[in-house]
Amino acid sequence: MHIHNPLSQQPLCLICHQPVRKEPSLFTLVYDTPLCTSCLSQFETIHYVGLFHDVKITILYRYNAFFQTLLFRYKGQYDYELRNAFTVNFHHFLSQYFHNHVVVVAPSDDIANQKRGFIPTAGIASSFSSDIFTGLYKKAPFKQAEQSFEGRQKIKDIIDIKNGDVLRKKKVLLFDDVITSGSTLEKCLELICLYHPTSIEILVLATRSFHLEKNF
Ligand SMILES: [Zn+2]
Incomplete structure (x- = not known):
């Protein structure tokens, strides 16, 4: 049954x-954003650009309470529509700047992904790229947040890569949602580099760290 909604002409915020009220700002005039201005304003943008093991890394947001809740709705409550919400502020930049890159998504838990029916990082990457590589995987389930420093080091032993040949002579963008210790990204870089891509950069959505230069 279809219930008539008098506001149905207007898109709803994801x-x-x-x-989504079309307030007269340059942003809403230029981009057809799927988020309202109130939700957009809760992303704490940092747009940090630096180096991670000599590789250029870009981090878009601070991991604040809003981001944490949003990521949980997406990954923990399977709200797949939210995949398009995370990069709205940067959609133009990302789709232009990385249009000729293969986006290699950091590995996630296969069992959780089977329950979800989607790979969270690949879903978000699909909001700005159509060339996505999902060959990085974990050989065993691993919850990074529950691990000690030594435990996090062990994650390097359980990440592996398949079909890496497609990365040869390609521009690679390694993508992850949140950076914690950095050991996942470090291992991913190591595996990607085995296939000698033309170039490699890292994009991360959010960081918990307030001392970006020191803590990862
Ligand atoms: Zn909203």
Whole structure:
């Protein structure tokens, strides 16, 4: 049954499901954003650019309470529509800047992904790229947040790569949602480099760290 909604002409915000009001700002005039201005304003943008093991890394947001909740709705409650919410502020930049890159997504838990029916990082990457590589995987389930420093080092032993040949002579963008210790990304870089891509860069959505230069 279809219930008539007088506001149905207006798209609904992916996060709060309220109508996205077209307020006269340059942003809403240029981009057809699926988020309302109130939700957009809760992303704490940092747009950090630096080096991680001599590789250029870009981090878009601070991992604040809003981001944490949003990521949980997406990954923990399987709200797949939210995949398009995370990069709205940067959609133009990402799709232009990385249009000729293969986006290699950091590995996630296969068992959890089977329950979800989707790979969270690949879903988000699909909001700005159509060339996505999902060959990085974990040989065993591993919850990084529950591990000690030594435990996090062990993650390097359980990440592996398959079909890496497609990365040869390609521009690679390694993508992850959150950077914690950096050991996952470090291992991913190591595996990708075995296939000698033309270039490699890293994009991460959010960081918990307030001392970016020192803590990862
Ligand atoms: Zn909203």
